[in-house]
Amino acid sequence: xxxxxxxxxxxxxxxxxxxxxxxxxxxxxxxxxxxxxxxxxxxxxxxxxxxxxxxxxxxxxxxxxxxxxxxxxxxxxxxxxxxxxxxxxxxxxxxxxxxxxxxxxxxxxxxxxxxxxxxxxxxxxxxxxxxxxxxxxxxxxxxxxxxxxxxxxxxxxxxxxxxxxxxxxxxxxxxxxxxxxxxxxxxxxxxxxxxxxxxxxxxxxxxxxxxxxxxxxxxxxxxxxxxxxxxxxxxxxxxxxxxxxxxxxxxxx
Numbered sequence: 001x002x003x004x005x006x007x008x009x010x011x012x013x014x015x016x017x018x019x020x021x022x023x024x025x026x027x028x029x030x031x032x033x034x035x036x037x038x039x040x041x042x043x044x045x046x047x048x049x050x051x052x053x054x055x056x057x058x059x060x061x062x063x064x065x066x067x068x069x070x071x072x073x074x075x076x077x078x079x080x081x082x083x084x085x086x087x088x089x090x091x092x093x094x095x096x097x098x099x100x101x102x103x104x105x106x107x108x109x110x111x112x113x114x115x116x117x118x119x120x121x122x123x124x125x126x127x128x129x130x131x132x133x134x135x136x137x138x139x140x141x142x143x144x145x146x147x148x149x150x151x152x153x154x155x156x157x158x159x160x161x162x163x164x165x166x167x168x169x170x171x172x173x174x175x176x177x178x179x180x181x182x183x184x185x186x187x188x189x190x191x192x193x194x195x196x197x198x199x200x201x202x203x204x205x206x207x208x209x210x211x212x213x214x215x216x217x218x219x220x221x222x223x224x225x226x227x228x229x230x231x232x233x234x235x236x237x238x239x240x241x242x243x244x245x246x247x248x249x250x251x252x253x
Contacts, residue, residue, distance in 0.1 A: 006179060009179070087153055
């Protein structure tokens with residue numbers, strides 16, 4: 001069965017990529033821990049839960065989930081899937097920040113599907129212009145990455161470049177779509193993409209930390225120290241790659 005063949009090929013790709021990226025994978029675990037730490041800091045008791053906190057926690061879980069699925073996609077050889085997951089993580093993080101700063105919008109988010117009018121109100125309050133204000137340096141750069149990921153995940157030439165392969169014969173030309181768009185790519189390019197994903201999630205966490213600092217009742221001092229430690233390790237790994245490859249992650253957030 002074709003599905004079994006693809007699953008077996010993905011497993012082989014995963015094993016090979018995991019070996020190639022074994023020096024970088026501890027950074028993934030470190031970053032997952034930072035996501036979990038943030039979730040733990042904002043997790044309310046049943047007596048304290050509000051719509052805003054419920055929406056915040058739900059979307060923080062989405063961010064962490066999309067980090068893991070993006071990394072899994074890269075290990076399975078699919079860069080385009082990793083960009084799709086990263087786009088969704090950026091968007092979820094921007095939603096969290098907007099709800100944190102405007103708690104009444106949690107109700108708008110929760111009730112968006114109740115009517116056409118509610119959905120229009122939701123779209124207006126969570127438009128890209130409001131999610132990514134240009135006067136915020138973190139969100140300004142995250143929007144650049146969001147746009148890049150969108151181009152790589154929509155059915156456009158950007159997304160298909162590197163995935164289409166053709167073979168000509170005497171009487172026909174065959175076109176096929178490559179399942180593994182990272183197959184045959186140099187290892188430093190795969191490393192650069194992984195570090196770009198991690199750097200993007202670091203930017204999401206920085207944007208959220210900035211928003212949380214404007215709110216009373218949260219102590220992020222220890223968590224912020226852990227973020228700084230992660231950033232120093234990530235910067236070192238990125239510095240090793242810069243002489244070898246130009247990647248979307250060359251611009252720090």
